Amino acid sequence: MAQVVGERRIRYDARGLVEPDAEAPKTSKIEDGRAVFDATGYSTRRVNLEIRWLLVDQGVRDITVLNPGAKHSIGVAILERCRLRFEGSLGYFGLGLIDGPEAEVAGRVGWSVAENMMAGVVVIDKNAGSLAGAALRGGDLVVRGDVGARTGIDQKGGTIIVGGNAGLMTGFMMQRGRQIICGNVGPGLGDSMYDGAIYVAGKVESLGVDCVEAELTDTDEEMLKGKLTAYGIEHPGSFRKFECGRKLWNYDSLEPNERKLVL
Amino acid sequence: MAKSRHVTIDAEELAGRSYPYQHDISLVEDIDLVAATPGPDLNWLEDVHLLTEDGVPAVFDRYSNSFLKIHFPIPEGREDEVARKVLIAHLQAGNSYGIQLKRKHAKFPQRALGPWTADSEVVGSHWEPPALSGWEPAGGH
Numbered sequence: 001m002a003q004v005v006g007e008r009r010i011r012y013d014a015r016g017l018v019e020p021d022a023e024a025p026k027t028s029k030i031e032d033g034r035a036v037f038d039a040t041g042y043s044t045r046r047v048n049l050e051i052r053w054l055l056v057d058q059g060v061r062d063i064t065v066l067n068p069g070a071k072h073s074i075g076v077a078i079l080e081r082c083r084l085r086f087e088g089s090l091g092y093f094g095l096g097l098i099d100g101p102e103a104e105v106a107g108r109v110g111w112s113v114a115e116n117m118m119a120g121v122v123v124i125d126k127n128a129g130s131l132a133g134a135a136l137r138g139g140d141l142v143v144r145g146d147v148g149a150r151t152g153i154d155q156k157g158g159t160i161i162v163g164g165n166a167g168l169m170t171g172f173m174m175q176r177g178r179q180i181i182c183g184n185v186g187p188g189l190g191d192s193m194y195d196g197a198i199y200v201a202g203k204v205e206s207l208g209v210d211c212v213e214a215e216l217t218d219t220d221e222e223m224l225k226g227k228l229t230a231y232g233i234e235h236p237g238s239f240r241k242f243e244c245g246r247k248l249w250n251y252d253s254l255e256p257n258e259r260k261l262v263l
Numbered sequence: 264m265a266k267s268r269h270v271t272i273d274a275e276e277l278a279g280r281s282y283p284y285q286h287d288i289s290l291v292e293d294i295d296l297v298a299a300t301p302g303p304d305l306n307w308l309e310d311v312h313l314l315t316e317d318g319v320p321a322v323f324d325r326y327s328n329s330f331l332k333i334h335f336p337i338p339e340g341r342e343d344e345v346a347r348k349v350l351i352a353h354l355q356a357g358n359s360y361g362i363q364l365k366r367k368h369a370k371f372p373q374r375a376l377g378p379w380t381a382d383s384e385v386v387g388s389h390w391e392p393p394a395l396s397g398w399e400p401a402g403g404h
Contacts, residue, residue, distance in 0.1 A: 014392040015370050056372045056385055079377045081301060100378025102301050118325075119300065119307035119378060137325070138307025157310035176310060230303040 019045040024053035034062040044071045051075060055082055072110065075103060092129065095122050111148065114141045117158065123231065130167065133160045136177060142231045149186070152179050155196060163233050169208065171198045171242075180227060182236045193244045199224060201236035212245040273316065274329040274353070277360040284352040286334045291348035299351045299379065313337070313346035322346035324353060326361035354379040 013020035022045045028037040035054045039047045047065065054060040055078065062083045068074055072091035075084060081100045089107030099118035104125070111129035114122040120139040130148030133141040136158040146164035150172045157177045165183035174193040184202035191208020198211075199220070207213075220241055228235050275281045284290040300306040314321055316330035320342075324331050331353055337345045353359055357376055365375055369387030376383035 015390075052372060056374070059382065061381075077371065079373045081378045081381065100301055121302040121306070138310055140302055140306065158307065159309070226304065 017045075019043060022046050022049060024049040026050070026053060028054055028060075028063075030054070030058060030060060033060060034064070035060045036064045036066065038066045039069060039071070039074075040067045044073050047071065047074055048076065051078065051084070055080060068107075070108075070110070075101075089126075098122075108145075113143075114139075117141065127164070132162075133158070136160065140227070140231075142233075144233070146183070152177070155179070159227060161227055161231060161233065165202065168205075171196070171211075172208070174198070178223070180224060180239070182228075182233065190242050190244070192248060194249070195244055198242040199239040200242065201239050204240070204242075207242065210245040210248045211242055214241045214243045216241045272329045274324055274327060274331045274360065277327060277329055278358065281332070281334070282353065282356070282358055284349055284356075285332060288335045288337075288345065291345070291352045294348045294351050296344070296347055296351065299355070301378065305347070308347045308351075311343070311347050311350060313342040320346075322350045324350060324359055324361075326354065326359045329360065351379065357383070 010018055011020060012018050022043070025042055025046055028035040028050060037050050051063060054063055064085045064087060066087045068086045068088045068090055070089045070091045073093045074090050075086070075095045076093065077097045078101045079099045084101050084103040086105045086107065090105055090109045092110035093112045093115060094105070094109050095103050095113060096115040098114070098120050100120050102121040104123045106125050108126040109124050109128045112131040112134050113124065113128050114136065115131065115134040116137060117139045118137045123142040125144050127145035128143045128147045131150050131153055132143060132147045133152045133155060135154045135156060136152060137156050138158045140159045140161065142161045144163040147162050147166050149167035150169045151162065151166050152160045152170070152174055153172045155171070155174045155177045159178045159180065161180045163182050166181045166185045168186035169188040169191050170181065170185050171179055171190040171193050174190065174196045177196045179198040181198065181200045185200055185204050187206040188208040189204050189206070190198050190211030193211055216239060224239055225235065296305055296308055300308055311322060314323060316332060320333045320337055321330040322333065331349060333346065333349055355376065362375055365386050370390045372385055372388045374383045375386045
């Protein structure tokens with residue numbers, strides 16, 4: 001079933017898996033339901049296999065990964081409740097496609113961290129690249145440092161909290177959910193957003209197409225305090241709220257169910 | 264003249280039946296929503312609200328892309344809370360159609376009830392790609 005293609009002769013199978021014959025290293029130290037795994041020298045595939053082996057076969061619910069080495073696509077497709085801690089930085093697409101984990105990265109992450117997260121908590125102690133929380137569906141993504149461009153692009157739910165500054169086109173094509181930016185944001189905030197809310201404490205360089213400022217309600221204030229307190233982020237004092245101006249809303253009358261879900 | 268179209272995405276139609284927690288609020292009252300979700304608050308359930316389908320109160324189950332109708336009277340002021348509890352009851356019971364599909368189609372080892380209950384059965388350990396009888400891959404691929 002495995003195919004070998006390309007200049008680098010990469011092996012993959014019908015699922016699109018690279019290294020289809022790889023096995024979990026099974027080198028973790030497991031004690032009292034907790035596991036510590038040193039990822040030094042292992043490929044992305046084998047690191048992910050080790051995490052899956054610990055969760056599914058060993059029933060471990062608390063995993064610490066040492067030396068992740070900024071590898072890409074680490075900690076993806078984890079579909080159960082557990083605690084994950086990465087002692088170091090991750091590359092791009094880290095912790096994507098997850099549903100349930102509570103993860104912490106003691107370092108930085110590349111682009112698209114927690115993309116498509118369905119549920120869970122992802123906390124990044126330092127900075128994140130562009131597209132953080134792309135297509136987020138639910139859960140909380142917390143970046144204590146700064147983020148790059150297009151944070152929460154196509155976000156469909158959940159909450160993105162940024163302790164520092166955010167780049168250009170933050171909330172681009174956002175459809176639902178919340179973003180809390182404690183610092184400044186670059187140009188084009190909320191460009192083409194359909195719904196959802198973006199809260200900014202610092203300066204907004206410019207608004208994107210169909211993004212307007214809205215009144216901050218008591219419910220908003222309560223939510224902001226709750227979220228910032230929950231993750232130990234100091235409240236910057238005051239926020240401004242931005243949402244869709246609804247000039248780009250064009251729903252096909254034949255798609256009432258889709259419209260209902262988006263709203 | 265354009266014809267009107269109605270697309271049904273109803274959990275009862277997918278399952279062929281409704282479930283007791285859709286008819287009796289006492290079966291969902293004890294569900295702890297914070298405990299049922301990751302993190303310190305409602306997490307993904309913050310985006311779940313009471314909607315209507317076919318004029319009936321309903322909650323959307325994203326795991327089967329269908330509406331789960333609620334047939335009991337919902338106390339005023341508790342609409343979203345009750346909707347979330349009915350949805351969690353549905354998922355924890357393993358009745359979501361998407362969960363049933365996992366047994367056949369999951370490609371990787373994972374727990375059938377995912378993040379909603381601890382230690383459910385493992386599915387997806389022996390996934391085989393579907394084979395079309397008599398089909399052979401073209402040469403060069």
